[in-house]
Amino acid sequence: MRKHVHNKQVDLLIDDEDAMVRLGTSLALATEGEAVIYLHGDLGAGKTTLCRGILKHFGHQGAVKSPTYTLVEPYRINGQLIYHFDLYRLADPEELEFIGGRDYFSEAGICLIEWPGRGVGALPDADLEVRLDYNLPGRKATIVAGTTRGAVMLARMQEGKCQ
Numbered sequence: 001m002r003k004h005v006h007n008k009q010v011d012l013l014i015d016d017e018d019a020m021v022r023l024g025t026s027l028a029l030a031t032e033g034e035a036v037i038y039l040h041g042d043l044g045a046g047k048t049t050l051c052r053g054i055l056k057h058f059g060h061q062g063a064v065k066s067p068t069y070t071l072v073e074p075y076r077i078n079g080q081l082i083y084h085f086d087l088y089r090l091a092d093p094e095e096l097e098f099i100g101g102r103d104y105f106s107e108a109g110i111c112l113i114e115w116p117g118r119g120v121g122a123l124p125d126a127d128l129e130v131r132l133d134y135n136l137p138g139r140k141a142t143i144v145a146g147t148t149r150g151a152v153m154l155a156r157m158q159e160g161k162c163q
Contacts, residue, residue, distance in 0.1 A: 010157060014132075014139040020046045023141060024053015027128070030153040033080055034108050036124050038116040038146075041132035046139050047114045050130065051084050054112065058082065066114060071099055081109030088115045093122035128153055 014020050027037065027050070039047040052064040058077040066086045067073040075082040083104045090096070096119055105111060105124045116123055127150035131142040145151040 008145045008151060008154060010141075010143045010154060012141040012143070013135060014046070014141055016138060017046075017049055020049045020139065020141075021053035021056065024050045024055075025057045026157055027130075027143075027153075028054040028057035028110075030156045031110055031127075032153075034110065035127045035149070035153065036105070036111045037113065038123075038126040038129040039112060039114045039132070040116070040129065042134070045132040045134065047132060048086075050132070051112050051114075054110065055082060055084075071095070072104065074104075081107055083109060083111045085111065085113040085119075086115060087113065087118040090115070090118040093119045096122040126150070 012023065014023060031037075039050065041047050048064060048066045051066075055064055055075060055077065058075075058080045060075060060077050064084070066088075067084055068086045068088055071085060071087065071090065073084045075084065085104075087096075101119075101122060111124075113119070113123065113126075116126065126146040129144045129146055131144075133140045133142070143154065143157070145154040
């Protein structure tokens, strides 16, 4: 992973799947257990692989698949709450209300939200937004802070405290 730092943004070049999982570990460390993270990127860009790195950091051992049909997959790992959302098939942001979205967002934990553009108006503000773009043979990850808490997380990553 190679890093370029801007004020409220970090740009990374991700060489392979292992590097994407390591980025997930860095994000997990930066959150200190509470965050809303939006994940942007085309199909196959690495959003779920990034989520796997976050879950693995907290001790998840099993497979991680995107909850495309269930919309959310809850995890409780060693006392840590993590909600992995995939809103790709969401027809209307109000559908989040039907599955208890407000409850998920009101609990202290980590919410990982793939395809957040489909939930506009029903989602809390993102602490961090991660954009994954193809940069063959790897990916480019752009991480932007959206809140004060997100700026603190980004600072932790920039200072190398999340390695």
